Amino acid sequence: MKKNAVGRGERTRPGTTVPRPAPPEPAALAAKVRTMAPSMTRSMQRVAEAVAEDPAACAALTVTALAERTGTSEATVVRTARLLGYPGYRDLRLALAGLAAQQASGAAPSLTTDITVDDPMAEVLAKLTRDERQTLTDTAGAxxxxxxxxxxxxxxxxxxxxxxxxxxxxxxxxxxxxxxxxxxxxxxxxxxxxxxxxxxxxxxxxxxxxxxxxxxxxxxxxxxxxxxxxxxxxxxxxxxxxxxxxxxxxxxxxxxxxxxxxxxxxxxxxxxxxxxxxxxxxxxxxxxxxxxxxxxxxxxxxxxxxxxxxxxxxx
CATH class of the missing domain: 3.40.50.10490 (Glucose-6-phosphate isomerase like protein; domain 1)
Structure with missing residues (x-):
C-alpha cells in the first residue's frame, strides 16, 4: 500500500517499502527531468539532460553508447532511468522513442529556450508565456x-x-x-x-x-x-x-x-x-x-x- 494513500488507521511509517509508481508517459519525460534534475548527482544530470534535449538520438543508443556520450558509466545511466521512474534503461529507450515521435509530429513540445539578458520585452513575454503554459500542462499531467x-x-x-x-x-x-x-x-x-x-x-x-x-x-x-x-x-x-x-x-x-x-x-x-x-x-x-x-x-x-x-x- 502506498504511503500517501493509506487509511487513517493504517498509516505507513517512514522506512516502509512501497510499490513503484507507473513510469511517466513519453510526453511527461522532459517535465520529469526538470523536476528531478536538481536532486541528482552531476553525472546523472548529464544523462537526464541528454535524453531530454535529444530524445531521438538517445533512443538509438545502447546503455554503453549513452554512457560514453555523457561521459558517465553504464551504472549511472541505469540509475538515472530508475530515478526518472522507469524499471530499466530499455523502458527509458522506449519512452524516448515515443517522445521523439511526438515531437516530430508537433504533439509534444521541446524544451524551451532560456531568457537571455539581451532579449527584447516581446521575446521575454513570449518565452514566459510558453514556459508558464508548459508548467501548467506538466503539472496537470503529473x-x-x-x-x-x-x-x-x-x-x-x-x-x-x-x-x-x-x-x-x-x-x-x-x-x-x-x-x-x-x-x-x-x-x-x-x-x-x-x-x-x-x-x-x-x-x-x-x-x-x-x-x-x-x-x-x-x-x-x-x-x-x-x-x-x-x-x-x-x-x-x-x-x-x-x-x-x-x-x-x-x-x-x-x-x-x-x-x-x-x-x-x-x-x-x-x-x-x-x-x-x-x-x-x-x-x-x-x-x-x-x-x-x-x-x-x-x-x-x-x-x-x-x-x-x-x-x-x-x-
Missing part, C-alpha cells in the same frame, strides 16, 4: 487525481486547516488560506516556523495540515508537517520533489512541475505557477463539496468587501 480527490475530501471535512510555506511558497499558502476563509473554513497560513510547529502540535484527527515546498526539503515546512502527522492530523504535501523528505510525513502527495531554471528565471518563479494551479484545484473542489455553506459564505464576503469599497456616485 497530478494523481486520486490524491487530489482524497486531499479535497479531507479539507472539506476538516474543522481546522493549517498551511505551511516559506519564501515564494508562503505566498501560495496565504493565497489558499484566504480563499478557504471566504467559504467559512477555519484556516491558518503559518510563515513563522516557531508558530507553525506550535500550531501543529495542537492539531488532532480530522484536522488537516498542508505543506507547500517545491524542494521538498525545507526544514521550516517539513518539521511542522511532521508534528502534525505525529499528532494525528491528515497531512498533505504540495511539492516538486516526490522523493523529498516532506513526503515521508504526508498522507497525500500532490506533485507539481516546473519550467527549467535559468539565471533570469529562478525556480521560485516557475514553481509558483504549478503550486497555484494545485491550490486552485483544492479550493474549487472544497467549494463544490461544501456548496450549501460555501456559496452563502462567498456572498457574505463579497457584500462585506463591497461596503468597504462603495461605487462612487456621480456628483
Amino acid at each position: 497530478l494523481d487525481l486520486g490524491q487530489v480527490e482524497a486531499a479535497v475530501a479531507a479539507l472539506a471535512a476538516a474543522p481546522r486547516i493549517d498551511l505551511y510555506g516559506v519564501g515564494a511558497s508562503s505566498l501560495v499558502a496565504q493565497d489558499l488560506a484566504q480563499k478557504l476563509l471566504r467559504i467559512g473554513k477555519v484556516t491558518h497560513a503559518h510563515t513563522d516556523p516557531h508558530l507553525a510547529v506550535t500550531g501543529a502540535v495542537q492539531l488532532r484527527a480530522g484536522d488537516v495540515a498542508v505543506a507547500i515546498t517545491h524542494s521538498g526539503s525545507t526544514v521550516d515546512v517539513v518539521e511542522p508537517l511532521r508534528a502534525a502527522f505525529d499528532h494525528g492530523a491528515t497531512t498533505v504535501a504540495i511539492t516538486g520533489r516526490p522523493d523529498g523528505g516532506v513526503t515521508r510525513w504526508a498522507d497525500h502527495v500532490l506533485t507539481t512541475s516546473t519550467a527549467r531554471e535559468s539565471e533570469l528565471r529562478p525556480a521560485a518563479m516557475s514553481s509558483r505557477t504549478g503550486q497555484l494551479l494545485v491550490v486552485d484545484c483544492l479550493f474549487v473542489g472544497v467549494a463544490q463539496r461544501t456548496y450549501d455553506t460555501a456559496a452563502p459564505a462567498l456572498r457574505a464576503s463579497y457584500e462585506a468587501l463591497a461596503h468597504r469599497h462603495p461605487s462612487r456616485e456621480p456628483r
Whole structure:
C-alpha cells in the first residue's frame, strides 16, 4: 500500500517499502527531468539532460553508447532511468522513442529556450508565456487525481486547516488560506516556523495540515508537517520533489512541475505557477463539496468587501 494513500488507521511509517509508481508517459519525460534534475548527482544530470534535449538520438543508443556520450558509466545511466521512474534503461529507450515521435509530429513540445539578458520585452513575454503554459500542462499531467480527490475530501471535512510555506511558497499558502476563509473554513497560513510547529502540535484527527515546498526539503515546512502527522492530523504535501523528505510525513502527495531554471528565471518563479494551479484545484473542489455553506459564505464576503469599497456616485 502506498504511503500517501493509506487509511487513517493504517498509516505507513517512514522506512516502509512501497510499490513503484507507473513510469511517466513519453510526453511527461522532459517535465520529469526538470523536476528531478536538481536532486541528482552531476553525472546523472548529464544523462537526464541528454535524453531530454535529444530524445531521438538517445533512443538509438545502447546503455554503453549513452554512457560514453555523457561521459558517465553504464551504472549511472541505469540509475538515472530508475530515478526518472522507469524499471530499466530499455523502458527509458522506449519512452524516448515515443517522445521523439511526438515531437516530430508537433504533439509534444521541446524544451524551451532560456531568457537571455539581451532579449527584447516581446521575446521575454513570449518565452514566459510558453514556459508558464508548459508548467501548467506538466503539472496537470503529473497530478494523481486520486490524491487530489482524497486531499479535497479531507479539507472539506476538516474543522481546522493549517498551511505551511516559506519564501515564494508562503505566498501560495496565504493565497489558499484566504480563499478557504471566504467559504467559512477555519484556516491558518503559518510563515513563522516557531508558530507553525506550535500550531501543529495542537492539531488532532480530522484536522488537516498542508505543506507547500517545491524542494521538498525545507526544514521550516517539513518539521511542522511532521508534528502534525505525529499528532494525528491528515497531512498533505504540495511539492516538486516526490522523493523529498516532506513526503515521508504526508498522507497525500500532490506533485507539481516546473519550467527549467535559468539565471533570469529562478525556480521560485516557475514553481509558483504549478503550486497555484494545485491550490486552485483544492479550493474549487472544497467549494463544490461544501456548496450549501460555501456559496452563502462567498456572498457574505463579497457584500462585506463591497461596503468597504462603495461605487462612487456621480456628483
